[in-house]
Amino acid sequence: MITVLSYLVIIFGYIALFVFIFGLTYRILGWARLPTGFYWGLYPRPTKWTFSSVIWKIFALPTLFTTDKQLWIAAIFFHIVLFMSVALHFELLGVHFGPEATIDPIGACAGIIALIAVVYYIQRRLGITRSKEISALATHFWLWLLLVQVGIGTYLRAFDVVAPEVYSAFAISVLTFKPTLPPPDLWFLFHAFIGEMYLFYIVFGKPVHSIGQFFSQYILAKPERR
């Protein structure tokens, strides 16, 4: 099982990375090459520095705060800890943000907060009609998978299951196209494989909003041209 999974992590890792890089580039160029056409901004709109208002809308979610405060809290915390967790994964490339004794507890705490947020997302999809009635099977699948992924990640951090040098060596071997076998820990392998699935999924699925909304918010917040 571990051997099969190890090879799967290596092979699918390359596929996922390829799809992520080229797929995302394709998506971004696909949006960028098309003309905006009709002027469909929404008032009130800024008269000066548009970029700041776009950034504000994307990172502070001010309208969601008005609409649904619970969801706003969940979304803000989820995204903060998500960014933190992703940043901490730069250990894979040998980038360290501090001593391991500090980083692991921080990572585990971030994981717990993310878990709470994902549980809230799932509860919302199942319990709130306006969300439940429009959720496809795939949406539920990816959310539950996220729960599993964050759960495993938190466990790996909290119990320091795999030493950073070990998985960093594996990641670098893959990225330099001289792959070695990954650390033989089942949870680590699952975590890596699901992570690769997400890398693959970003291009096709809902996480693409992380990039796309820089375009969409800009269109709505374009400064007045009258």
Place this chain on the structure above:
Amino acid sequence: MVTEAKVKAVEGYEKTLERWLGNVTKEDVKKVLEMVGKIDKLPYPRLVKLYLDLCSYCGACAEECHIYKTYPKKEFNPAYRTSLLRSVYLRHFTLIGKTFRGLIGAKELDEKMLQEWFIRFYQCTMCRRCGVFCPFGVDNMALVRTGRVFISAALGKTTLDMGRGVDSHLSLGNASFMKEAVFKHTVKFWEEEIKEKKGWEVKVPIDKIGAEMYLIPPNTDFFHSLETMEGITAMFHAAKADWTMSSKIFDVVNYGVFYDDDVWEKIINMHIEEAKRLKCKILVVGECGHALKSLMMLGPSLLGAFPFKVKSVLEVTADYIKQGKIKLNKEANPEPVTYHDPCNAARMCGIIEEPRIILKVVCKDFREMVPNRDRNYCCGGGGGVVLETASHDYRVEVAGKMKVDQIKQTGAKIVATICANCKVELDHLITYHKLDVRWAGVHDLVLNALML
């Protein structure tokens, strides 16, 4: 609460919409699919592609939709409505949709789905309130319009009265089958009305070449809200403005905005050409929301800058007030007045403060609705829905219900607005719900308050 009356109203209008679309064949489906495949050829392709890609189905839009709040059923969830287009695009034009199909919500376009498209897209009032609140900046209105555009371009189908209005516009230059003689007669009538009400001898300049301003109102005002025309005319008279109207192109409405790019372009070109012929410096749009959107926002962005400015008559009047060009007596409007922000004027064109500047000096007691400005609720008649006689019950029972509650909460006796379609809808809401309120154009109140 979803009452029996609401269900009946919704089902009744759905049946009518189904009838208007008529029998759908496989050939029709094929034609519409061909259009969907040409998304890149739309005049606003980037928006559409983005909005198809970005929705996460979080449901925030539903929480802010005036129709869903009144009628909380899946079919009225804005994200569900736009998912109809998204799912078809996924299924037929993306690799992932072709592979995973129903698992990711991709759906085949068949006869039944096409019928649902027509019904759902024409039930939406395209108010864009959901676009204001979407955390990802997805503007569902753009997708609803796109769905309507596909059906119109492929099958030539739209709703009954909107289609008639467009036929009239393309043949006569206005949406109400009005001949030049009738227009001139109507002008004479409102000149006489001003004489009777104010004692002023006023002449509406017609076809004056080189006038500074060319006024085009929605011609619904000629038979539904003539006092608005009287108010604008008297205001120009009091300000000694250099203005004109046209005997040929005297209707600013452009229903193409709601469903068809070719129609939109043909009609806006009528407006542009007439403004050029009259050699005006400013084309002044009367009290009309969607026409303002067409001429002020959509037109220049697609056809290039015009050789004249486009202004709302509200901007002109507010400027006159600021410059002290007109005298107004607020005692002439002693009753409490509230203001309904038309979606197109406020959210799309930013005409938000101008009506308030005016109302605060022409009314003794001005009260805001809650919410207001860019967050105001639609009256229930937007997106061309009010044009259809058959949509009456749906509008008054469902789409306009939030507006009724808003008006009641103000305690006002007059609800003023600056959109011809909103005026019709408010009229219907007030009558149906027996509200102790009357509707008015902002310039109706200006007329009362004007002094020489």
